[in-house]
Amino acid sequence: xxxxxxxxxxxxxxxxxxxxxxxxxxxxxxxxxxxxxxxxxxxxxxxxxxxxxxxxxxxxxxxxxxxxxxxxxxxxxxxxxxxxxxxxxxxxxxxxxxxxxxxxxxxxxxxxxxxxxxxxxxxxxxxxxxxxxxxxxxxxxxxxxxxxxxxxxxxxxxxxxxxxxxxxxxxxxxxxxxxxxxxxxxxxxxxxxxxxxxxxxxxxxxxxxxxxxxxxxxxxxxxxxxxxxxxxxxxxxxxxxxxxxxxxxxxx
Amino acid sequence: xxxxxxxxxxxxxxxxxxxxxxxxxxxxxxxxxxxxxxxxxxxxxxxxxxxxxxxxxxxxxxxxxxxxxxxxxxxxxxxxxxxxxxxxxxxxxxxxxxxxxxxxxxxxxxxxxxxxxxxxxxxxxxxxxxxxxxxxxxxxxxxxxxxxxxxxxxxxxxxxxxxxxxxxxxxxxxxxxxxxxxxxxxxxxxxxxxxxxxxxxxxxxxxxxxxxxxxxxxxxxxxxxxxxxxxxxxxxxxxxxxxxxxxxxxxxxxxxxxxxxxxxxxxxxxxxxxxxxxxxxxxxxxxxxxxxxxxxxxxxxxxxxxxxxxxxxxxxxxxxxxxxxxxxxxxxxxxxxxxxxxxxxxxxxxxxxxxxxxxxxxxxxxxxxxxxxxxxxxxxxxxxxxxxxxxxxxxxxxxxxxxxxxxxxxxxxxxxxxxxxxxxxxxxx
Ligand SMILES: Nc1ncnc2c1ncn2[C@@H]1O[C@H](COP(=O)(O)OP(=O)(O)OP(=O)(O)O)[C@@H](O)[C@H]1O
Ligand SMILES: [Mg+2]
Numbered sequence: 001x002x003x004x005x006x007x008x009x010x011x012x013x014x015x016x017x018x019x020x021x022x023x024x025x026x027x028x029x030x031x032x033x034x035x036x037x038x039x040x041x042x043x044x045x046x047x048x049x050x051x052x053x054x055x056x057x058x059x060x061x062x063x064x065x066x067x068x069x070x071x072x073x074x075x076x077x078x079x080x081x082x083x084x085x086x087x088x089x090x091x092x093x094x095x096x097x098x099x100x101x102x103x104x105x106x107x108x109x110x111x112x113x114x115x116x117x118x119x120x121x122x123x124x125x126x127x128x129x130x131x132x133x134x135x136x137x138x139x140x141x142x143x144x145x146x147x148x149x150x151x152x153x154x155x156x157x158x159x160x161x162x163x164x165x166x167x168x169x170x171x172x173x174x175x176x177x178x179x180x181x182x183x184x185x186x187x188x189x190x191x192x193x194x195x196x197x198x199x200x201x202x203x204x205x206x207x208x209x210x211x212x213x214x215x216x217x218x219x220x221x222x223x224x225x226x227x228x229x230x231x232x233x234x235x236x237x238x239x240x241x242x243x244x245x246x247x248x249x250x251x252x
Numbered sequence: 253x254x255x256x257x258x259x260x261x262x263x264x265x266x267x268x269x270x271x272x273x274x275x276x277x278x279x280x281x282x283x284x285x286x287x288x289x290x291x292x293x294x295x296x297x298x299x300x301x302x303x304x305x306x307x308x309x310x311x312x313x314x315x316x317x318x319x320x321x322x323x324x325x326x327x328x329x330x331x332x333x334x335x336x337x338x339x340x341x342x343x344x345x346x347x348x349x350x351x352x353x354x355x356x357x358x359x360x361x362x363x364x365x366x367x368x369x370x371x372x373x374x375x376x377x378x379x380x381x382x383x384x385x386x387x388x389x390x391x392x393x394x395x396x397x398x399x400x401x402x403x404x405x406x407x408x409x410x411x412x413x414x415x416x417x418x419x420x421x422x423x424x425x426x427x428x429x430x431x432x433x434x435x436x437x438x439x440x441x442x443x444x445x446x447x448x449x450x451x452x453x454x455x456x457x458x459x460x461x462x463x464x465x466x467x468x469x470x471x472x473x474x475x476x477x478x479x480x481x482x483x484x485x486x487x488x489x490x491x492x493x494x495x496x497x498x499x500x501x502x503x504x505x506x507x508x509x510x511x512x513x514x515x516x517x518x519x520x521x522x523x524x525x526x527x528x529x530x531x532x533x534x535x536x537x538x539x540x541x542x543x544x545x546x547x548x549x550x551x552x553x554x555x556x557x558x559x560x561x562x563x564x565x566x567x568x569x570x571x572x573x574x575x576x577x578x579x580x581x582x583x584x585x586x587x588x589x590x591x592x593x594x595x596x597x598x599x600x601x602x603x604x605x606x607x608x609x610x611x612x613x614x615x616x617x618x619x620x621x622x623x624x625x626x627x628x629x630x631x632x633x634x635x636x637x638x639x640x641x642x643x644x645x646x647x648x649x650x651x652x653x654x655x656x657x658x659x660x661x662x663x664x665x666x667x668x669x670x671x672x673x674x675x676x677x678x679x680x681x
Binding site (some may be wrong): 009024033042052057058059069070071073078079080082083084085086087088089090092094096097098099100109112113153158162164165168194211212213214215231235 | 258259260290291294295296297298379470483484499556558560561562563564566568569572576577580581
């Protein structure tokens with residue numbers, strides 16, 4: 001029923017000498033949404049980026065501990081990072097569409113995976129954009145530059161782009177931070193829809209949003225994972241005082 | 253606590269059709285059971301031959317660029333070194349051995365020494381004096397020889413008997429028509445002066461084309477390597493190293509081309525004329541590489557890191573990211589870089605004088621000597637009679653060079669601006 005998907009064991013992360021994650025251990029389950037919450041700079045993005053090894057790109061960083069996905073340590077020596085990332089979609093904190101057309105933004109991923117048939121690509125474009133709740137707004141200008149879209153539209157385009165390669169796991173770093181309430185609602189509906197197929201980890205500063213969409217919540221503070229559990233429990237009867245203060249502080 | 257919030261688990265229990273279990277195994281979801289699981293096999297390190305090769309290729313090119321720089325350094329110091337270790341006599345003989353080499357293949361015994369250039373340049377205030385000096389020194393007219401094909405050398409040596417006064421009487425009035433600028437011969441100091449610019453223009457274009465064909469790919473690949481592939485420390489080394497080449501006096505590059513490259517390339521390709529458009533072009537490429545590299549590198553660096561991150565997160569290799577994301581996004585900058593490179597090559601005088609052979613031949617063969625526009629001014633301006641037709645034509649060439657480089661820069665400017673405007677307006681090129 002509840003299938004373990006991702007497991008971190010004593011995960012520590014350093015930017016140079018700076019400890020950004022301190023021995024984080026918890027589980028994330030398949031077809032569930034896990035929310036990461038915590039004050040700014042506590043290491044949420046860092047944690048998310050260790051999951052698809054994006055932090056490998058930053059020189060001078062170091063990882064300790066293990067991350068097991070389906071029981072496989074992704075920091076193992078003979079893991080192919082490229083293939084790993086194909087299966088872990090990511091939506092970045094700042095929307096970052098390519099300076100290409102809307103259509104090309106979506107087809108980029110499938111194309112590098114060797115899909116070149118026009119009909120297939122067309123289909124992927126439509127379904128990805130529909131899933132990200134942006135199809136209606138852009139279907140008449142697929143050949144326009146993605147940089148001409150509004151910030152919220154760009155963010156949804158980036159979600160669509162992440163979905164285009166059919167990942168197993170979706171990492172979302174504040175996907176709704178630039179969105180109006182209507183688009184945010186759409187994104188949240190989308191997350192409900194997506195968790196049928198994906199394992200979703202989402203970072204958010206919006207407590208209501210975390211409560212609405214996530215099944216599990218992890219509270220981070222100063223690089224440590226302070227508390228983790230079912231979302232309802234964390235939001236109603238947290239064990240730790242820090243968690244309660246943070247949540248109520250935000251709730252008002 | 254906010255009561256409006258419906259937690260997912262409540263939501264699920266409210267909705268009987270969507271229990272946790274049924275969500276997990278929803279048949280509607282497109283999850284293909286065979287598609288992919290995180291297994292050892294599917295995540296096994298793969299070798300991607302094309303990527304491997306191109307990475308090695310780009311690395312090679314980048315290191316080649318650096319190697320050339322090191323080579324030039326090494327060469328210059330090596331050749332200068334004997335001064336410190338041997339007697340002065342000996343180093344002198346070495347120098348004289350080098351000089352005839354330069355001109356040896358076009359003129360037979362009558363070596364013209366470089367010191368003669370500009371020595372007798374008439375200054376504006378003693379214009380008259382300058383003229384008479386030219387009359388009497390016969391010697392000064394000699395450089396005309398560079399401009400003519402070998403077989404006409406005999407004729408031109410005959411001209412030495414000419415006095416300058418005769419020339420100034422003859423030329424201005426009689427022989428010059430504007431149409432003669434389109435002639436196929438450039439013989440400004442012969443009995444019947446011919447001012448055909450066509451061989452000079454063709455020669456310049458030939459050298460420029462050869463140079464840019466070498467410089468542009470090399471520089472762009474090196475920049476791409478430095479931005480997309482090189483580890484941090486290497487990037488910090490490559491950039492200053494290549495930029496150092498920009499500070500290289502072109503006379504040193506010319507010197508290098510003249511003595512070392514010309515011989516080496518001749519040995520490899522086995523063509524007849526030692527100094528030719530090909531040698532000159534490659535030498536000029538050395539001068540253009542740093543410019544193209546720097547501007548390209550800057551424009552690639554200006555592309556937000558987030559582009560590459562987005563691409564890599566989609567499972568693109570570094571190679572795919574470099575070619576399909578970084579390179580296209582940098583095209584306006586690369587275009588500008590190449591135009592600047594062309595401008596640099598076009599106006600390059602010293603290398604042209606030293607390495608192209610300086611014969612105004614009209615031919616398509618890259619292994620024939622050529623004379624470029626800039627080199628023509630450089631070689632002849634000092635000897636020309638002030639106010640003469642020849643003098644005016646040289647200035648016309650100067651104007652041509654100016655107009656051309658100006659146009660290049662203008663195109664670069666407008667193109668890049670236009671591209672950026674389009675981007676901001678959300679249209680695509
Ligand atoms: N590239 C980097 N180099 C050095 N330090 C970094 C880098 N990125 C993040 N950090 C540091 O690591 C810590 C955690 O950063 P992180 O981006 O994970 O925070 P966050 O929880 O995502 O914050 P926010 O909610 O503001 O996005 C911060 O103190 C930050 O300064
Ligand atoms: Mg963050």
